Amino acid sequence: MIKKVLVIDDNEQDRKIAERYLKKSGYSEIVMAINGQEGLSKVNSENPGLVILDTMLPDIVGFEVCQKIKESKGPQAPLIIMMTGAVDAVDAVRARQSGADDYCVKTADGGPLLAALKNISEKDIGPQT
């Protein structure tokens, strides 16, 4: 069962919204990173079980961050949900190609994120136990 979740997002409000829905879904330990670089180092230092990754980061493109995490950690890599504020929902394919485990759009009510988390928790049962 995942304890620690890393949220990588440059938008403070989005981080807070994500945090609320993560907590609502039962994740208690949540760490934040505000750009790709920080995110990558925190993946190593904090060793989270799940990463919520924004597609648009100020320094490194989210997909690249995703790819790097998956490549560097190999089988021990955390699960990754990519989250986007973009309108055009064409990034799903790219997200999958980058190795993301799920994908959702940012909304105020957090519906897509909750759905993704539910998906993930079902997946999580496998390797973590």
Added chain:
Amino acid sequence: MPTLEKTNRIPITTKFILSFLFIAILPLIISTYISYKSSREALRKEVSRSLLAIADNKINQIEAYLNAKRDAVEGLSYDADIIDILKKFTVAYNNGGIESEEYNKVMAEYKAFLSYTQRSLGHTDLMLVSTDGNIVFSANKTELRSLYEIALYDKNSKFAQAFIMAKESSQIQMSDFQYNPQRGKAFIFIAAPISFSGNFLGAIVVEMDNKGLSALTLDYKGLGDTGEASIAFKEKDLAVFITPLRFDSQAAFKRKIVMGAQEGRDIQRAVGGESGSGYAIDYRGKNVLATWKYLPSFRLGITAKIDVQEVFTAATRLRNTLVEFSLLLFVMVLAIALFMAHSIANPIKELTRVSSVIAGGDLSARATITTQDEIGDLADSFNLMTGNLIEAKASVEQEREKLKEQKKLLEKANQELDSFVYTVSHDLRAPLRGVTAFAKFLEEDYLDKLDAQGKENLREIIKGTSRMNILIEDLLTLSRISRIQNPYEEVDIRGLIDSIIERVKFDIKEMKVELNIQEGLPSVRCDRIKMSEVFLNLINNAIKFSSKNNKSHPRVEIGYADTGEFHQFFVRDNGIGIDPQYHQQVFGIFKRLNSSEEYQGTGVGLSIVQRVADDHGGKVWIESELGKGATFYFTIPKVLPEKPA
């Protein structure tokens, strides 16, 4: 049949030449012919008249010559001395013959006188003949006496004939000419009877050769190069010339014309007893203008004639001059015609050539015609026109260039606007999301802690955020429609509509909307995604309006018409309708004629419809009146415009 037309085509140059020749040559030929004819007639009359005068004169000379000869002999027959001499010779001859002393005495006495008389009259012989036909005297007695004796018994002898006729008629007689082969000459005999106191005593007979007559006929004065006079007598069926001819010096008594022959018609008529004048064929077979006369007392035919060719030499010369002149004129007229034709046709050809060059697109072509006439003016006007055309084209080109630039600018501005709208909408979404989320969290976490006013305020915040969300989503949809170009494909419109109906079937069922879709909708080449936006918006619109206005029987109708160039679709509702004054406005962004409370949506839907129709090169419009429902039409061209790159 273009080839036939081609062959029937007569170039303008040929037409000019033909008409010019027709106008100029025809009168020339006619006038030349008439003047030749009339001059020829005048000349012919003139020449004929003078020739006939000369011929008459010639004939008169000959007749006068013969008459003089005869008169001289006749004079001698009445001479008392001659009568006396004849008596004496007759007596002496009868008494002892020519050998007798008496005869020699008479001879000695009168020989000199008679010989002188013979020579002075120009006769070759002078004879005295007794009543019984004996020649009792001859001036050339030694040579001819014996011949006369024989001749007297020869009934064909001209000499004898002359004597006998004179004796029988008691009148002077002339024999025909007779050729004497021994002497190589022809002779004529003139016999005049001599009487005394009513008794016939004998005759004086002179022998005359043709020398005198020949001298007359050999004088060609006034008869030109071919004119001559000729004399002939008739011997059986022959006309025998007695003098040399101009073109046959050996003709005398050798040249004979058979009566009835083609040649020598003039002399045939003369010896045949006719007198007259006109055209004839002479002994050479040549056409001559002749006059002929018969002298009955001499039984001689005389003609005077001249070759027609010579008579008309002047006329021929005139004709040649006229023909030469006409030919010269013809050549001149032809040259002028050619010049005129070319001077008119060449500029026209030049203009035609230049205009076809210009028609081919080369506006720099210019007509190079400098003539100072209407054609020159035409060429100037033409060049001016072409110049204006270039200017006009240049200004059109300039305008087009300007328009292109403006269009580019507009497109750029539009793109920028679209991109701006997108960016703004996108960037607005993040903070809006924050506001919405935290308002929601506030509601979730603290609603109980707020009083009534606080609760009301929070609800207004949430309402506002939700409206703003819709606005921003609409804006993004609209800008997406503009930004994204999908490839054109063949779209089955009925299938497309069915899939849209599937998406809105909840509303249809809820509002109890009666939906009519025309059968046989076509397949249309278009952007499938955009086209589905169009139908979605129109159908949504129609459902919304018809159900609001006509709650008992909301009805939506979808139909199609083929207008040739375009596919024309319509979506009709039986809603409240739209006042025509707002028909243009409704397609603007966020134009909504109804209060937002009553109708959902922001009105961006019709803007999307318009944008899609514009993108495809089609149109969209409304037919509606307030209270009577509305029909939204839109067209898609069958041949789509190029997609922007």
